[in-house]
Amino acid sequence: MIWQLDLIVLFLIVAIAIAAITVRDLLSAIMLLCAYSFLMAVVWVQMHSVDVAFTEAAVGAGATTAFLIAALSRTARWEKK
Amino acid sequence: MNTENSATGEGKGGDVIVETVSRLMVPFIQLFALYVIIHGAGGPGGGFQGGVIFAASFILLVIAFGIVDAGDRFPEAVNTNLFSVGVYIFAGVGLLCVILSFGAAQYLNYGFIPLTTHFEENRALGMDLVEIGIGITVMAVITSIFFNLVWKRESEEEVGEKEEQE
Numbered sequence: 191m192i193w194q195l196d197l198i199v200l201f202l203i204v205a206i207a208i209a210a211i212t213v214r215d216l217l218s219a220i221m222l223l224c225a226y227s228f229l230m231a232v233v234w235v236q237m238h239s240v241d242v243a244f245t246e247a248a249v250g251a252g253a254t255t256a257f258l259i260a261a262l263s264r265t266a267r268w269e270k271k
Numbered sequence: 272m273n274t275e276n277s278a279t280g281e282g283k284g285g286d287v288i289v290e291t292v293s294r295l296m297v298p299f300i301q302l303f304a305l306y307v308i309i310h311g312a313g314g315p316g317g318g319f320q321g322g323v324i325f326a327a328s329f330i331l332l333v334i335a336f337g338i339v340d341a342g343d344r345f346p347e348a349v350n351t352n353l354f355s356v357g358v359y360i361f362a363g364v365g366l367l368c369v370i371l372s373f374g375a376a377q378y379l380n381y382g383f384i385p386l387t388t389h390f391e392e393n394r395a396l397g398m399d400l401v402e403i404g405i406g407i408t409v410m411a412v413i414t415s416i417f418f419n420l421v422w423k424r425e426s427e428e429e430v431g432e433k434e435e436q437e
Contacts (some may be wrong), residue, residue, distance in 0.1 A: 240315040244307075248323040253413055256330045260420035 196236060203229050214269045221260045225250040293335035300328040308406040318405025325406065326413035338421050350415045351395040357408030364400050 203226060210222035227250030234243035304324035310316030333341045364381070371383040379395025382390040 196410050219432060241317070243325075244320050248320050249328070252327045253323050253330070253417075256327070256334075257420060258418060263421070 192236075194231070199232055201227055203233070214246075216265075216267055216269055217259070218225055220255060220262060223258070224251050224255040229237070276337050277429050280290045285305065287294050288333050293331050297332060300331070301325060304328065304406075304410075308402050309399060312395060318402040320410025321402070322406040323413060325410040326417070327371055329414045333417065333421065338418070342408075345414060345418070347418070348416070350411045350418070353411035354415075357404045357406070357411065360404030361401055364397055364404070368397070 206222050206229065210219050213219050213222065219248060224262045225252040227246055231247040231251065234240075234246055279300075304321045307316035307324060308318055308321030311321065317347050327342070329345065332344075364384070365378045368380050368383050371385065372380060377383060380394075381401070382394040384393050384397050386393050386396045
């Protein structure tokens with residue numbers, strides 16, 4: 191395990207998670223959650239847990255993003271103040 | 272189909288690049304999903320992940336061709352039947368093991384199904400059968416969730432338009 195790469199990816203995950211809950215554009219929040227899931231899949235692969243990474247990439251980055259966008263299309267895009 | 276989309280005010284569909292790329296990609300995505308389902312017994316992957324990837328190919332079709340065209344190809348009744356078929360395959364293989372293990376009540380101990388002469392090969396084939404059942408159920412459920420999320424919006428819009436006209 192390369193600890194420098196691990197540190198960078200984990201720092202990015204924390205930054206994306208904070209950005210996802212602070213951004214007011216909900217479409218941006220969904221896309222940030224997609225990036226969060228994808229980076230989590232990278233972390234799972236680096237921890238030699240390929241099965242969990244597979245599920246994370248398929249469900250978290252694929253299906254959940256499509257569901258959230260479909261749900262967002264029924265509501266307003268911008269969060270109220 | 273393009274006229275229907277423009278009539279409902281949808282911006283989706285009608286794009287040559289999106290339609291061509293998705294038409295080329297969908298068979299390969301589905302082949303990869305089948306590979307993941309079958310390969311799940313001996314490596315990463317399995318019924319759940321393969322089913323999700325298979326459903327993702329249908330979601331890609333909906334995104335590219337619009338809900339009206341794709342909805343005709345996957346009717347709700349077929350999806351509802353597929354939920355049950357997957358669960359019945361899973362439970363049926365398990366109950367077959369209980370019956371064929373002669374009172375030992377080995378639920379989902381696949382080795383007792385007499386598909387071949389070897390116990391280990393029976394176990395591998397039974398595992399694949401169960402994975403196929405899981406894959407069918409997951410594929411149908413995720414496709415149905417996405418279709419319901421997208422479809423309801425259009426029916427509500429129609430109701431809203433009618434109320435506005437009245």
